[in-house]
Structures are given as structure tokens and as C-alpha cells.
Amino acid sequence: MGSSTVHELDQDFINSFRSPATAGNRIRDLNPISFAIIMLSCSVTAIALPGPAGPAAICLLFAVLSVAAGLAKTFLPLYGKLFAVVGLILFVLRAAFLPGNHILWTVGPISISAEGIIQGLNFSLVVMAVCGAVTFFFAVTPMKNLMLALEQRGVTPRATYIILASFQAITDLGKNTKVVMDAQKSRGIETEGGMVRRTTAFLPILAPVFLAAMSQTEERALALDARAFNSRNRHSHLVSLRPVSSAEIIVVCAVALGAVLSIVGAVFIWN
Amino acid sequence: MELVSLRNVGFTYAYGDKPALTDISLTIEPGLLYGVVGLNASGKSTLCSVIRGIIPHFHHGELTGEVRIMGKDLLDWDPAELSKSIGYVFQNPFTQISGVKETVFEEIALGLENLGIEREEMIERVTVVVRELGLEALIRKNPNELSGGQRQKVAFASIIAMDADFIIIDEPTSQLDPDASEAVFGIIRQLKERGKSIILVEHKIDLMAEYADRIIVMKGGQVVMEGPARDVLVSDGLGDAGVPYPEVTELAFALARAGKPLSSVPITRAEAAQLVSDRIKEAPHAHSAL
Amino acid sequence: MKHKKGFSALMRSYGRLTIFMIPIGIATNFIGGQIAILLKLPMYLDSIGTILVGALCGGLPGALVGTISNLINSITSPTLAPYATLSILFGFLAGWLSKHGVFKSLWKTLLASIPFALIGSILGGLITIWVFGGLGGSGGALIVGALVAAGMDLNAAVFTAAIPMDFLDKIPTVLVVFLILKRIPTRLFVKLPLGYVYLNKAKTTSTTSAVNPVDDEDDELALG
Numbered sequence A: 001m002g003s004s005t006v007h008e009l010d011q012d013f014i015n016s017f018r019s020p021a022t023a024g025n026r027i028r029d030l031n032p033i034s035f036a037i038i039m040l041s042c043s044v045t046a047i048a049l050p051g052p053a054g055p056a057a058i059c060l061l062f063a064v065l066s067v068a069a070g071l072a073k074t075f076l077p078l079y080g081k082l083f084a085v086v087g088l089i090l091f092v093l094r095a096a097f098l099p100g101n102h103i104l105w106t107v108g109p110i111s112i113s114a115e116g117i118i119q120g121l122n123f124s125l126v127v128m129a130v131c132g133a134v135t136f137f138f139a140v141t142p143m144k145n146l147m148l149a150l151e152q153r154g155v156t157p158r159a160t161y162i163i164l165a166s167f168q169a170i171t172d173l174g175k176n177t178k179v180v181m182d183a184q185k186s187r188g189i190e191t192e193g194g195m196v197r198r199t200t201a202f203l204p205i206l207a208p209v210f211l212a213a214m215s216q217t218e219e220r221a222l223a224l225d226a227r228a229f230n231s232r233n234r235h236s237h238l239v240s241l242r243p244v245s246s247a248e249i250i251v252v253c254a255v256a257l258g259a260v261l262s263i264v265g266a267v268f269i270w271n
Numbered sequence B: 001m002e003l004v005s006l007r008n009v010g011f012t013y014a015y016g017d018k019p020a021l022t023d024i025s026l027t028i029e030p031g032l033l034y035g036v037v038g039l040n041a042s043g044k045s046t047l048c049s050v051i052r053g054i055i056p057h058f059h060h061g062e063l064t065g066e067v068r069i070m071g072k073d074l075l076d077w078d079p080a081e082l083s084k085s086i087g088y089v090f091q092n093p094f095t096q097i098s099g100v101k102e103t104v105f106e107e108i109a110l111g112l113e114n115l116g117i118e119r120e121e122m123i124e125r126v127t128v129v130v131r132e133l134g135l136e137a138l139i140r141k142n143p144n145e146l147s148g149g150q151r152q153k154v155a156f157a158s159i160i161a162m163d164a165d166f167i168i169i170d171e172p173t174s175q176l177d178p179d180a181s182e183a184v185f186g187i188i189r190q191l192k193e194r195g196k197s198i199i200l201v202e203h204k205i206d207l208m209a210e211y212a213d214r215i216i217v218m219k220g221g222q223v224v225m226e227g228p229a230r231d232v233l234v235s236d237g238l239g240d241a242g243v244p245y246p247e248v249t250e251l252a253f254a255l256a257r258a259g260k261p262l263s264s265v266p267i268t269r270a271e272a273a274q275l276v277s278d279r280i281k282e283a284p285h286a287h288s289a290l
Numbered sequence C: 001m002k003h004k005k006g007f008s009a010l011m012r013s014y015g016r017l018t019i020f021m022i023p024i025g026i027a028t029n030f031i032g033g034q035i036a037i038l039l040k041l042p043m044y045l046d047s048i049g050t051i052l053v054g055a056l057c058g059g060l061p062g063a064l065v066g067t068i069s070n071l072i073n074s075i076t077s078p079t080l081a082p083y084a085t086l087s088i089l090f091g092f093l094a095g096w097l098s099k100h101g102v103f104k105s106l107w108k109t110l111l112a113s114i115p116f117a118l119i120g121s122i123l124g125g126l127i128t129i130w131v132f133g134g135l136g137g138s139g140g141a142l143i144v145g146a147l148v149a150a151g152m153d154l155n156a157a158v159f160t161a162a163i164p165m166d167f168l169d170k171i172p173t174v175l176v177v178f179l180i181l182k183r184i185p186t187r188l189f190v191k192l193p194l195g196y197v198y199l200n201k202a203k204t205t206s207t208t209s210a211v212n213p214v215d216d217e218d219d220e221l222a223l224g
């Protein structure tokens, strides 16, 4: 990087820090904590509502919301995969093995009953609704926004550091693993062949990656300390989140109320 | 008042087989640029660690002698205070990126966030160092995906932005090309002109000759020489410690060995150019002089 | 969250490197699992980081590594979340075993695979039974299904499927942990909470206290 080319300072980018971070979408701009409460309430509602229609409706709601949030492209394939793998296994095994009086048909030792199908459907849809709440939450909320929201609520930067650094470490160590693996292959360490051979290839790949990362911890600790990480000042933040609007508070309260009502319903009405 | 004073300081790392520092007595005056030179493993970084209180607060081991920083005994300092009062740019650029920020601009601001600086001032200060170091093209980039040289500049910028009055800089140009190295030295000089005290470890002796006020020469864990750059860089002590002389100084030595010494021994290119042109003027017919 | 002041002080009491070891432990869990898949090994090998950090820094940091690894996995596979309980126990167990010098000898380390495998299979099985009624949402559930189809009782099938799988996983896991611990340099052991276990000389005696004064007013914010 010589000083030969003079670059313009990207003033728009710098100015973006002067106003709250926005993704330009109402759902995605919800405060991460508000959104967490909404998703939690949705999960509770899904568990409490009578199945299979109740939890199915909640699952559908996530799909609709993901379109509204402009995240259908990332969320729907992921959610679809969860349905296809986890949801299907949960359902099929129940349908096949749960005992019931109304046997629909029998194949060898497996007899499929109407009760098994209903229970399987109910259970797998409830699990899928809870899974949807979790995956949708993280599809909408960038990890750094969540950490910022937590810091603003008083969580120590040490804790948020651990989380954010973990994601970076996964990336970094992953890259190193690839490098070491290629090096070991070219050095003739077998990564194919019999089971024993492949098992013995494991250590020479993992150990150098772990040890290299570990030997950097001292310098990382010092470098971060030099950036006043251990300072006892109240830390400030370059990035800000939107202030929570009263409309947002009303939405959160409404959804939470919905969850409470569905619990009341589950206790007194439909169960 | 002196900034740092060491009296008969020795240090052995825990489980180290030999001392990394032995019997060092040294005074650092404020407002100057000190260059530290010496072979690999001669103890340069360890000396910096003592001056910054990383020893004994972080590295365990046996520390002897007396260290006073800004008049206060090292052991009486609160480590968190020391890290705010003394800036430190480390040797390895790869471990100095925090790994928790997604853009270079935010990475440079991290130290200011930790100091609790208010947002508008933070933006102001980061923008200034970005301009100074010519990092404009990088501010939106992910710091975890930069090259070694770019990381080194970002690490340097991150510490400069924190604006400590006393800064220790350990080999800031190891990953940089000559132009970029020169630019970094230019900034270090500006810092000094703004009244900051600087300790700079660096192998590029020609740049040291150009910029340092005083030079500390280390060998085998000892300070073998300390004095004005001009005196140290032409002394025998430098060569004895295995450190190369500046290019132009070597040249002058060669001339002296050939029986045609310059009127004084230069340490910078500008001085050498002056001396040589003087020589050419005073002996216009003696072409064989050079 | 509520005890964040406690968290800061706690992390500090573990020395300054522990907080940097946790992300590495988490990443090690992930890449261990990935290497196992790349090498087509029939084991998970995804708790090596948890056990290493537990062994080097203590039970609680180890448990944190396990928990966070599990929660990160749960972002894309939420049905894994209940099994975080296992990771927590692995971390604490590793810390406890390490403190008693178990990882310093090969045969003791190999024996240690027994409690790890038993926790993994028995507690894992119980979670599958309690949370998913015995039929979980992973590939292992298909084996359980096959066993039930062959006439076995559901609960028995859960454990029958899990126990051999867990031993197959935990024996190489603890072996890798043992071999990596052997290669850690002294200068790093010195700075880790349980490093003294692995240094054969007496605990470091430094003339000056290397412990930081505990900053008690770290953050004045309190969660309301």
C-alpha cells in the first residue's frame, strides 16, 4: 500500500455512525431485546395453542415475517431444511412407533396408528415452531447488534468479547486447518484409506492449529489491554441502535399478552 | 522530571534458563524519540515490557532493581492506569486486530470506546488518524481480512488514535515496503513534534539515523550504549553489538580506511550529500578523491 | 447477565489468558467436528476444545466453552440446545480430572474416557427421552427407530444406540487432549489457572505479585 494513490475519504460511511444503525426495514430495526421477547412469546404461544393448527400457524407466521423482513432468501431455505430433516424424523418416528387403537396400516413390526400421526404432527410442529423462533431471530439480528444491545443493558464487554471473538476464531482456525491439512497431505500424511489410518491423521491436523492459536493468546491479551480493554471507565459505543419507540413497546406487550392468554387458554379451555 | 528511570534492573522470565535483562540502568527523558537497536533476542521487547509495566504485571518472572515510571515505583502502579498512560504498538500485526469489529474504522475506534470517549469526538479522532496514515481506502474493509502490512498500519493507527503522551512502538515497519516505512516514520516524527515521548524499536538503521534523538544499543540483555544518535551511530560500540551502521556511515568509514576521510562522519543521506559536495568543491581537480 | 459484575471479577480471578482461551476452545470444538467429517470418521470429536480448556483453565471456563459451542450450533439446529447440559458437565469434569492430575498419565486419561462416555450416553439418552420422548431429531434416532422396529423397548433402544457411539467418540477425544497437553510450552502453562498441574517444578515463585488488583468497580452499570 504505497502512498501513491490518494483515496477520497468515504464521508457517507463515516456519517453513518452519527445516526443509529439501520437495515432499512422495520422488523430488522427492532431492538434485539424487543425482538427476542417477541420470538420467545411466539414460542410459548406455539407450545400452548392447540395443535396441530396452532403451532402450524406460528410456523407460517415466521415464513410470512421473513418475507416482510426481506430475508426470505436466507431464512426459508434454512427453515425448509430443518423441516425436511429434523421435523420429518420427529414426525415419521412417532407416526411409526407410537401405539394407538386406530391402526391405519401395518408393515412388518411397524403399525401406523391415527393417534401416532396426530401426536407426531403436534410434537414435530411445536418443535419446528420453537426452532423457527430461534433461527428467525438470528437471521434477523446481526450478532454484533445483539451484543451491543446487551452491553447497553449492562452486560460486561468481557462477555460480549468472548462471543464475538468465538465467531472470528472459528473462521481463523478454520482457515488454518485448511492450510495445515494441505501441508500434511503434501507431506504424505494419509487422509484417505482405512479407518485407522484416517483416525491417525486427525491429531497432526488439529494439534498444530490449536497450539498456534494458543501461543497467540499472550499477545492478544496484551494488545487488547493496550486498547484499554481493561479500563474501568464506562465504555462508550461508536455504533448506536435505534431508540425503542412507543409503538415498539406496544407491539412487544401485545405479543407477550398473546402468549399469556394462550397459556391461560391451555390451562382452562382446550386442555 | 525524567519519564522513566531504571536502576540495576534485571529480569528472568519464569522458567527461563537465563536472564533476559541484566543490570540495566537507564533514564528516559520526556519529549524525545529514543531508538532501541540490537540483534534478535537481545532483549529489546523485554526492555519495553518493563518500561510499560507488562513485566511484572503480566509476564511472571524475577524482576530485580528499581523501575520508576513518571516518578512512581512500577510496583505501585495500577496496571489498568499504566495501559492508558503508555501506548504500545506490538511487534506482531496478526495478534493486534481485536477480531470483534467488522470494519477498519470501528477497529481503530475500539480503544476510544474502551476509554469512554464520546461519539462525535471518537469519529473526529479516528478520521484524523485515518487521513494521517492514508488508510482512506480501507475504512470499510474487514480488518480480519487485511494483509500483514495493512494490519500493521491499522494497529499503529489504533494506538495513535488513543493519543497517549508516551508511546512505545515495537518494530512498526517489519511488514512494510520502504515507502510505507518512511511514511510511518514521518508520523512518528510528527508525534514527537507534538510533544510526545517515544521509544521505538527498529531494525532499519538508516531510518533510525534520520529520525531518532537518542539511541539505546542492546546486546545479550544488556544496554551497552545509550546516547545521542549522532554519537552512538558512529561509535565502535554499535558494531560490537552486531548492529549495522547506516549506509552513509559505512561509506565514510570506507573512505577513512582508504586514507581519504570526510571532514566529519555523516549518519544521514543529507549530511553525506553535503559533505561529499563540499569535498568536490574544495578539491575541484582531485577527481581521484572519490 | 444479572451477575455481570460477578462475571468480570470471576474472569479476572482466572488470570488474563482464560478469556482468550475460551474462543479458541470453541473454535477447536468446531474444527474438530469438521475434520472428523472431512476424514469421514464415524465419531463426533467435537468436544476436544471443551475438555482442553477445562483441563487448562478450570471447570467453569470449560463449561462455558461447551455451552457457547452448543448454543452457536443451536442457531442453525435448535434441537441441539437441550444437550448443552452435557457440554457443561464435560467442562466441569475435565477441570476436576485435570486438577487431580489425570491428564498427566496416559492410562489414567484413557480411563477418563469412561465417565465422559457415560455422561454422554446416559445423560444424553435421558435428555432424548425427556425432551423428545425418546425419538430425537438426529440421525441417531433412526438407529433407535430400527432397534424399536426390531422389537426392542424404546428407552432401552435409546441407550443401546448411544453407549457404543459415545465410547467410540470419547476414547480418541481424551487421547487427542492428552497428546496436545503434552505439547504445550512451559511459558503458556505458567499463565494458565491449572498450568501448575503440568509444571513439574513447584508453583512459580515470582518476587513480585503477578496478580492484578481486583477491580471492583469495573462497570458501574447494573442491569435494572
Ligand SMILES: Nc1ncnc2c1ncn2[C@@H]1O[C@H](COP(=O)(O)OP(=O)(O)OP(=O)(O)O)[C@@H](O)[C@H]1O
Residues within 6 Å of the ligand: B013, B014, B016, B020, B038, B039, B040, B041, B042, B043, B044, B045, B046, B047, B059, B091, C187
Ligand atoms: N514471554 C516470554 N517468556 C519467556 N521467555 C521470553 C519471553 N519473551 C522473550 N523471551 C526470551 O527473552 C529473550 C529476549 O527476548 P526479546 O523478545 O526481548 O528480544 P528482542 O530483542 O525483542 O528480539 P526480536 O528482535 O527478535 O524481537 C529471548 O531469549 C527470548 O527467548
Ligand SMILES: [Mg+2]
Residues within 6 Å of the ligand: B044, B045, B046, B091, B170
Ligand atoms: Mg522484539
